[in-house]
Amino acid sequence: MATIDGSSVKKLIVACDAGMGSSVMLASTLKKQLAKSGVTVEHSPVANIPSDADVVVTQSGLADRARHAAPGVPVVPFQLFMGDPQITKLVKAIQNGETVEL
């Protein structure tokens, strides 16, 4: 579980194994959804998560590696690349500046 304060998220990283495929897809979706909230959405390989990330979103199969690669950065694992409730909650929290447990 990670507690995320939506209002303090300024940089969201979507991580996947290579940082070339699925993360790019999800990042472009989130970029659209979070454009108005002033959040930078970037994608990266899970081994190379930028240390200034405020929150990392990654598939649950890669969550262990994400935590290892970016200690101290909250990791939000999700299961489905499209329509995952975890991501919906996170996006909502950021848009409304709320705090969520994910």
Added chain:
Amino acid sequence: MSDFTPVAAGTGIRARVQRGGAFLAGMIMPNLGAFIAWGLITALFIPNGWINEIARATGSIGADETVGFADQALTLVGPMIVWLLPILIGYTGGRMVHGNRGAVVGAVATIGVIVSPLALQLGATPPASVAELGPQFLGALIIGPVTALLLKLIDRAIDGRLKAGFEMLIDNFTAGITGGVMALVGVFLLGPVVFWIADIFGVFVKGLVSANLLPLVSVVIEPAKVLFLNNALNHGVLTPIGADQAAEAGKSIMFMLESNPGPGLGILTAMLLFGPRAIRPTVPAAMVVHFLGGIHEIYFPYVLMKPILIIAAIAGGASGVLWFSIFNLGLVAPASPGSIFAWIVVSPPSDLLLNMVGILLAAAVAAIVGSVLLGFGRNEASSLDLDEAKAQSAGNKYKKPAQADA
């Protein structure tokens, strides 16, 4: 972990294998554009490539002739696969370990492994000149990062001990000497070792192919894929072997083993028809991303949700591989991402139709086996457990955005 996410057992080992594989794949994947450039040039200009086949079909050249400019363009093929691709891999491997300095010495050292068979006259028919050399991917994958690591240690050892004004002199010469020495190590030490390993491996793979046992690899590949080891396996292991084979034979079945979008399409089809009702609306968009966009990751969660479906993936994958190996089919370059479009582009003209049939066969087998495993949706309502119930509400809530995104 949220309660939506089932905790997979053994994530520690899995994470470690993923990391190791990701390191290998990380040397290949940034260079896939170069692989594809080489593959396209090969597919267009080889004697049985698109240009010559089209010219023959229109009657502008005879059956045994080739188009002049195709032969000229073909000159690119050898140097690209023998030199450019392994050097890029050594370079990238070096950069991953020690930045730009590591990249440079990694590239230098890679040359040593490449020329080793000529320098030492290795093999049953040793190369007579530079033009007869073959690619050395395994050697590049090893010596690039190792050389960079060596330079990193040297840099660390002398860091802070230099007199002001001597930094550039020392930096240039530590890199130059490290690169040069490791190029020699490549020629005399690593070159023979990887040549020998590649030889054994090549014989092993050929044996598997000629005994029609290659479909068995699907038993490993399909489960590994859904554990997100897809890139590690495909680009860390199969792409280098495939490129070696393609340099020799013009195409390779190795490029087809992991990248076939058929099994995933079959799984998604079974899910669409007989999966948990709540999940079904998310499937069409996933099909588009998977089959047309080539992002296979999109179907892995569906298998993890219903792990029994892995049997369908294996059955589909193995049927495809059996088909490809019976008809001696191949791709000229890695199909990356594993999209139907990438497959069309890197299929040799003679194999295109049968390759497409192989994808459809794999999809059909996976869909049928998957539907059987899902009980044709019979037990669906009663077997709805907590995870699915959660997913149900998610599916309903997110139905519209998911479709809009596609």
